[in-house]
Amino acid sequence: MYQFSYAEIMEDGVALSKDRERQVLDRSIALLIAAKNAPTFGREAIEAAYYTRRVWVRFIDDLSNPENELDKELKANLISIAIWILRETEAVRKRKSDNFQGIIDITTIIRDGLK
Template sequence: MFQFSYAEVMEDDLNVARDRERQILTRSIDLLEAAKESARYDKASIEAIYYTRRVWMRLAEDLRSSENQLSVEIRANLISIAIWILKELENIRRRKSTNYQGIIDITIIIRDGLK
């Protein structure tokens, strides 16, 4: 029988959570790239906007939680990024922008930082 220390179990849980976050962000990136390629406001655009919106709203909610272990400064910076992305998504939804690439670039940077 194996016995693991609490720290080992917590490290495994953290790695699983980060992997899940990377997968979610990758899905968002894939949807945004498909929407950008279609060059129209269509089903792909709607799916990308709403999926990405849900992802960033959930991330912002988690970042506001007192249980989040990131530093206050990092949390504030990520919340600012989330707000910018949500505003850009709303501009795309209202057909005032097509800045998918900006959102894609920022999301890639965030995803790749989850190591």
């Protein structure tokens, strides 16, 4: 029977979590790119805004959790970024903005930082 140390199990758990977070952000980026490239504002834009909003609301929930062990300053910075993305996606949803590229750029930077 295999025996693993607690540290090994926790390290694997963190790696899996980061991988899932990267996958979620990849999906958000793909939807945003599809919306940006669509000829008109339509289903793609709404789907991208809705999905991206859900992702970042969930990240805020996780970052606000007292059990989240990230550095306080990093958590605060990520929450600030999340709030900006939520504002931008809301502006896109209301057709007050078409700043898909800005959201894509920031999301890509965050995703790449998870490696």
